[in-house]
Amino acid sequence: MTSYISHTTIDCTNAYELSEWWKPVLGYVDIDGDPNLPGHEECMVRDPQTGHQLLFIEVPDAKSVKNRVHLDLRPRERTRDEEVEWLLGYGATQVADHRGIHGPGSGWVVLADPEGNEFCILRSDAEVAAADH
CATH class of the missing domain: 3.30.720.120 (Signal recognition particle alu RNA binding heterodimer, srp9/1)
Known part of the structure; x- marks a missing residue:
């Protein structure tokens, strides 16, 4: 079960x-x-x-240490970079930038909410599909 x-x-x-x-x-x-x-x-x-x-x-x-479990978010309407910029303007803070870690267009950005809980912004489905072509 x-x-x-x-x-x-x-x-x-x-x-x-x-x-x-x-x-x-x-x-x-x-x-x-x-x-x-x-x-x-x-x-x-x-x-x-x-x-x-x-x-x-x-x-x-x-909160005192890095989250052991976190949310990985894929933008529904914006690109990864547009979503990161919107979130930073909305009050998130940037923790780490892993864009390009596996080559051009790859990677993610680690952000934190106002209480310090980390979450990642991935590329949108459209960005992933475009990279596969």
């Missing part, structure tokens, strides 16, 4: 603020009938296309 992933949990100090930050990044929305509000210690959002859910939960511990 196997298990399935119910949702992905992100520990944080302010569940509402971080869930609100991530919603426009991912295009996620609040759960129907369960809106997230300031002061909520747990805030769940979901992808209206896939149903994947992220739970932001407040914990007393501050």
